Structure formats: C-alpha cells, structure tokens
Amino acid sequence: MVELTVDGRTIQATEGELLVHVLARNGVFVPTLCHDAKLDPYGGCRVCVVEVEGAPRPVPACATRAAQGMAISTNGRAEKLRRTLTEMLLTEHLNANPGGRPNELVGLAEELGAEAPFILPDAKREPYEDRNRLMGYDPDACILCNRCVRYTQEVMQCSALSLEGRGPEARIVPTWDRSWLDTECELCGGCLSVCPTGAIYEKFEEGFPANREVQLDKVKTTCTFCGVGCQIDLNVDRETNRIVKVTSDPSYLPNEGDLCVKGRFAFNFVHHPDRLTEPLVRGEDGELHETSWEHALAVAAKGLEEVRDRHGPQSIGFLASARLTMEENFLIQKLARAVIGTNSVHSCEAT
Numbered sequence: 001m002v003e004l005t006v007d008g009r010t011i012q013a014t015e016g017e018l019l020v021h022v023l024a025r026n027g028v029f030v031p032t033l034c035h036d037a038k039l040d041p042y043g044g045c046r047v048c049v050v051e052v053e054g055a056p057r058p059v060p061a062c063a064t065r066a067a068q069g070m071a072i073s074t075n076g077r078a079e080k081l082r083r084t085l086t087e088m089l090l091t092e093h094l095n096a097n098p099g100g101r102p103n104e105l106v107g108l109a110e111e112l113g114a115e116a117p118f119i120l121p122d123a124k125r126e127p128y129e130d131r132n133r134l135m136g137y138d139p140d141a142c143i144l145c146n147r148c149v150r151y152t153q154e155v156m157q158c159s160a161l162s163l164e165g166r167g168p169e170a171r172i173v174p175t176w177d178r179s180w181l182d183t184e185c186e187l188c189g190g191c192l193s194v195c196p197t198g199a200i201y202e203k204f205e206e207g208f209p210a211n212r213e214v215q216l217d218k219v220k221t222t223c224t225f226c227g228v229g230c231q232i233d234l235n236v237d238r239e240t241n242r243i244v245k246v247t248s249d250p251s252y253l254p255n256e257g258d259l260c261v262k263g264r265f266a267f268n269f270v271h272h273p274d275r276l277t278e279p280l281v282r283g284e285d286g287e288l289h290e291t292s293w294e295h296a297l298a299v300a301a302k303g304l305e306e307v308r309d310r311h312g313p314q315s316i317g318f319l320a321s322a323r324l325t326m327e328e329n330f331l332i333q334k335l336a337r338a339v340i341g342t343n344s345v346h347s348c349e350a351t
C-alpha cells in the first residue's frame with residue numbers, strides 16, 4: 001500500500017493502481033471518455049486530467065499509477081482544462097444521437113455547463129455506410145477515442161476496425177475499407193457497447209429520440225442461446241411492451257458485458273407470431289389445442305408414467321440441452337434419475 005493526498009486529503013491505495021480507480025473509490029469524481037476498465041490504459045481524450053505535484057503538466061488519471069507520496073489536485077487548473085477539452089470535442093461533434101444510445105460527451109458537457117463555442121469549418125466528416133443490417137457508424141458522432149478499435153484488438157482479438165485518416169478526415173472504418181461483413185467481424189456488437197458517444201449504434205434504433213436507451217426498462221436475465229449463460233439486460237419499451245434491444249453490463253458474470261451476435265442481436269424471435277406462447281395438447285380429434293400449463297404437465301406426466309409402467313424405466317431417455325441454464329439441466333437429470341429411474345440422460349449438443 002502507498003499513501004497519497006487528493007485535494008489535501010490523505011488516502012491509501014495499492015501501489016501501481018490507476019489513479020482514476022483510486023479517486024472513484026474515494027468518492028472523487030473525475031470524468032472519463034476514452035477509459036474502459038476492460039482495456040489497457042490509453043490516455044487519449046484527456047478529459048480525466050489531474051495535477052500531480054512536481055509533474056511538468058497535468059496527467060491523465062486513467063493512465064497514471066498511484067505512487068508513494070503523490071500529491072494530487074483534481075480541481076483548480078485541471079477542472080478548467082477538462083471544460084476546455086470538452087468544448088473542443090463539442091466543436092467537431094455534429095450529431096449527438098445517431099441511434100438513441102447514451103452519449104457520455106453530451107452528459108459530461110451538461111454536467112460541466114460546457115457548450116461548443118463554435119463549430120469547426122471542417123468538422124463535417126465523410127459519411128460511412130455499411131451493408132450489414134445490425135450496426136451503423138456515424139463519423140459525426142465519433143470523438144476518435146479509439147475505444148472500439150482497442151476493444152476489437154484487446155478483447156475480441158478480431159482486428160476488424162481501424163482508425164483511418166488524419167485530422168478532419170479521421171474516421172473509424174472496418175479494416176481495408178471493406179464492409180464489417182468482409183472482415184473478421186462476427187457482429188458481436190462489443191465495439192458498439194464500449195462506444196461512449198453512440199457513434200456506433202444499432203441500425204434498428206436509427207431515428208429514435210436522443211438517449212432512448214436510458215428510458216427503456218432493463219430486465220436482467222440469462223441468454224438462452226447456449227450454455228455459457230451470459231447475463232443480459234432485455235431493454236423493454238413499456239409503451240409497446242416489446243423488447244427493442246439487448247445490452248449487458250461489465251459487472252455481470254460470467255461474460256463481463258461481452259456478448260456474441262446471438263445474445264446481442266437475435267431477440268426478435270420473442271415477438272414472432274409463429275412462436276408458441278401457450279402449451280398445446282393433442283385432443284381426441286388428433287389436433288393440437290391450447291391448454292393450461294397444469295393440464296399440459298399432467299398429460300405429459302401421465303404419458304411418461306404409462307410408458308415406464310408398460311416398458312420399464314430404461315425405455316425412456318431424456319435429452320437436455322446446452323441452451324438451458326445449468327439449473328434447468330440439473331433438474332432434467334434429477335427428473336430422469338429420481339422420478340423415472342433411468343440414467344439415460346444426454347445433451348443434444350454433446351456430440
């Protein structure tokens with residue numbers, strides 16, 4: 001442990017811990033934009049600058065590590081610098097909400113009372129169109145913080161995105177200037193999820209009001225597509241009572257907010273008209289009829305009992321699924337072994 005002072009207050013920290021985390025733990029707010037705890041320190045946007053006694057210039061708290069005896073000041077000159085940097089970012093940030101995702105730069109500007117003093121004459125950047133149907137990118141909302149590119153390299157290890165061009169021509173593009181679909185991209189949406197301004201956004205959210213995501217109800221659940229069991233938030237629009245997008249949070253285990261293409265984008269089946277929403281039981285007429293869960297379960301139990309009594313427990317086998325949760329799979333083997341009396345339990349995805 002080391003001892004340091006923050007705005008005159010003595011605090012303790014682990015040696016080498018990033019200042020941004022030390023400050024947050026001690027209730028000192030320093031804004032960040034390019035920082036992501038999942039990614040290596042970067043120090044690109046500078047909105048997290050603080051002053052450290054003896055340092056020739058303000059340092060980024062997200063890329064500076066705690067050391068014994070440091071004297072840190074988070075207000076005064078550093079505060080003014082943060083405001084100026086925010087204003088500078090706003091001068092070339094023409095589209096605040098291309099797709100209704102939260103925009104941390106706009107939130108920060110509101111918090112600091114910062115406004116763009118003018119718009120740079122060359123602020124408008126060449127638009128980007130991609131033929132994939134899930135993710136869009138608007139260069140006019142992008143602050144070039146490189147979080148998306150770093151995510152692709154450090155988390156997904158897919159190298160699908162690059163920072164291209166210089167100055168007013170700089171943009172994020174899929175590598176080799178191709179479509180996302182022609183790169184190593186698996187459309188996991190991870191780069192979208194770490195983008196602080198919503199410059200990468202869900203295409204199906206285009207045209208929705210600013211910050212729509214924060215107005216949606218988040219219902220935490222487990223992704224049902226495979227046995228990894230990623231934790232997801234179904235974002236529900238309460239007006240229509242429909243799931244409109246899926247997000248995840250870095251605090252969730254086991255996936256730490258990362259998802260694959262199925263977990264993030266394949267949610268429309270929930271509202272598909274062909275989907276069975278009530279249990280069906282075949283009647284005397286040979287047709288399937290809607291019924292209650294109690295009746296359907298009673299019919300299934302009776303059928304299983306009759307087969308067991310007539311042909312013995314070994315005549316019955318259970319097929320579980322890697323798409324169920326661990327708890328559900330546990331219950332299936334329990335039903336097979338303890339209730340029916342067979343050890344014939346297999347997973348449909350085991351071979």
Ligand code: SF4
Pocket residue numbers: 151152156158159160161180184185186187188189190191192
């Ligand atoms: S969507 Fe996923 S796979 Fe595609 S570029 Fe972004 S992080 Fe990489």
Ligand code: SF4
Pocket residue numbers: 141142143144145146147148149172194195196197198199200
């Ligand atoms: S697209 Fe988003 S994450 Fe990527 S550089 Fe631009 S603002 Fe940063």
Ligand code: SF4
Pocket residue numbers: 223224225226227228229230255258259260261262263264
């Ligand atoms: S998000 Fe992908 S990896 Fe995670 S549980 Fe769903 S299907 Fe499996």
Ligand code: FES
Pocket residue numbers: 031032033034035042043044045046047048049060061062063
């Ligand atoms: S958040 Fe620290 S430099 Fe960007």
